[in-house]
Amino acid sequence: MAVQPIRKPTRLEPWQDPSQTPYVRIEKVTKAFGDFIAVDDVSLSIYRGEFFALLGGSGSGKTTLLRMLAGFETPTEGKIFIDGVDMAGIPPYERPVNMMFQSYALFPHMTVEQNVAFGLKQDGVAKSEIRERVGAMLDLVQLGRFAKRKPHQLSGGQRQRVALARSLVKRPKLLLLDEPLGALDKRLREQTQFELVNIQEKLGVTFIVVTHDQEEAMTMSSRIAVMNHGVIAQTGTPTEIYEYPQSRFVAEFIGSVNMFEGRVVEDQSDHVLIRSEDAGCDLYINHAVAVPSGATVGVAVRPEKIALSKEPPAGSDGRNVTTGIVREIAYLGDVSIYLVELKTGKTVRVTAPNLVRRTEMPITWDDEVYLTWRPFAGVVLTQ
C-alpha cells in the first residue's frame, strides 16, 4: 500500500488557513435510531473545493452522516451549516447540495437525457438552456452517444457516469457521493477515480465522498475522516493518516501494519526508546511521545518500511533490528509480501519491491533473515 496522493501540494491548504471559513460545518452532530447511535457527537469542518472522504467500515455511521447533509435524515442533536446557513428544517429539495447515490437511483422510465435534465426542469430552467447544459454534461462524462438510451440499456460504468452527470448538472456547490465506485470492477474503478478528481478540479465543486475502500479514499481525497462506530477516529490528509495514525484502529484500518507492544524506557525530546518483548529488540523512534516512562505503548511499523537481508546490517546498534525465519512469500509482480516469524513467535509482514527481474529469489522460504527499519519508520500509538 504505497499509493501517493495525486494532488499537487498548494500554497496553504484551507484547513491550515485560519482566515478561511469552512463551507460545511458539522457541529456536535448525533444521530440515534432508537437505541442504536449511528453517529456520535461528530464535528467536522470541510472547506470549499475540497475532496473530502468519509472512510469507514459498514455501520461506522459514514452514510448516515452523508444522508444528514443531504437532508434525508435529521440529526438527533447538533447542527449542520452549509455555506453558513443552518440546515435544520430545510428539506432535501431546497438544499444547495446534490447527491450521487450508491445504487445510482436512475429513473428507469426516463432516458439518459431526461434523467440528467430532471433537476434542471425542477428549477424551471429554459428548455434551450436545459438542452445545452445536458449536452455539455453528457459530453463531459463521455455519454453523448447514449443520450436516448434507457438506464437498463447501459453498463454499470455508464450508469455510474449518468448518475454523476445528473448530480453535477445543477452545478451544486457541494456534491455528496455515496460509494460512487462501489459497483464497478477494479480496472474501471481506478480509471474512474482519476476521472472524478479531474472533473472535481475542473468544476471546482466541493466533494464529500463516502467510501469503505481505503485505497479509493487515499487516491482521490484531499482529506480523510476515518470513522469507527459513529465516531471520527482521525481526520487528516492521506499522508498524515497513513504515516502518522493516531490510534491502533486507524493504523490497522489503513493499509497493513505490524504492531509491537513495548514499554517506554527512555523518553527524550528528540527520540523515544521502547523495550519490546514482542519485537525481540529495542525500538528507537525519532519523535517524542507524551507518556510517562514505563508506560506500555504500541508501535506501528508499515510492512514496506522494513528491509530484509540475509547478512546482519552493518553499523547496527541492535536497535530496530530483529531476526526471524521466512514462512510465507506472496509474489505480486511489482512487490513481494514476506511473512517472517520472529524468534519471539510473532509474525511480521514485510513488503519489498522486486527491483530486479529474477527467477530465483535471493530470500526464500525458511531462510533466516534480519529485519531492520529506520528511526522514522515506527509510530508510537498510545490509544
Added chain:
Amino acid sequence: MINRLRRIGLWGRGAVLAVPYLWLLLFFLVPFLIVFGISLSESVIAQPPYAPLVEWLVDEDAGTTKLQLLLNLSNYLRLGGDDLYVLAYLNSVKIALVTTICCLLIGYPMAYAIARAEPAKRGPLMMLVVLPFWTSFLIRIYAWIGILKANGVIDNLLQWSGLTTAPFELLYSDWAVYIGMTYCYLPFMVLPLYATLEKMDPTLLEAAADLGCRPWKAFLTVTLPLSLPGIIAGSLLVFIPSVGEFVTPELLGGPDTLMIGRVLWNEFFANRDWPVASAVAIALLLFLVVPIMIFQHVQGRQAEAER
C-alpha cells in the same frame, strides 16, 4: 449422443407444454366453439332448444344425400338492431368504468400506504385486504343490502344525525351497484398496485427530492409513471369481470339497471333463447378480448424492459 439428448429434451419440453395447452383446448376453446356454434343456430322449441347447424339431408326422390350447413346470422343482427342490447352493452361499460375508477381512487392510496408501511406491518395489512374473500361473496352482497336499504344502517345513521328526515333508500339504484361492485373488486386493484409500488426503489424518490423536486411533483413524475403497469393490470382485472357482472346488479341494482350479464341471463333462462344468449356471450367475449390483448402487450413490454 448429444443429438439424442436434445431430442429427448425437446420431447420433454413438448410434453410439459402440452398439459396447459390441452387444458386450454378442452376447457376454453372447445366450450367457446360450442357456444359459437349455438350462436349461429336457430331457436326451436325442443330439447336442446336450438336447431343443429349441420344436417344430413337425404332426398329420396332425387336420390341425393346432402350435408347442409345452416348459419343463422340473425342472432347477431338482432344484437345490433335492438336498442336493448346496445344499451345494455353501453351501460355495462359505463358501470364497469365507474367501478374501475372508484377502485383506482380508493385502491391506489391503500396500496401506497401498505407499500410504504413498515415491512412487518405489510403482511397483516395485505391480509386485511384479502380477508373478505374468506366469506362467501353472496353473503357479503346480502350484507350490503342490509346496509343500503331503507331503514338500513346508512339510512338510520342519516336520520339519527338529522341530515335527512324521510327514509332514504340507496338500494336498488345504480349507486348501490357502484358501491357493491367497487367493494367486491377493490382487492383486485390493490394487489397488483401493491406489487408494483412495493417493488419501487424508495431511493428514486430521494433522488428526485435531491434534484429539487417537491414531494407531490415527485409522485407525479416518478411514482405514478413507474406504477403504470400496476394501474393497468389492476384496472383490467376490475374492468373485465365488471362488464359481465351479473350477481351484484341483480341483487343491488334497480329494475332499470340494465347490464349485459342480466340480459344474457334473461335470454338464457327466461326466454330460453339459447342462440341469442350465445350471441350475446360471444359479442361480450370479443368485446373483452381487446382489453385483454392490450394487457398482454403491456405485460410483455414490461417483462422486456426488466430484462
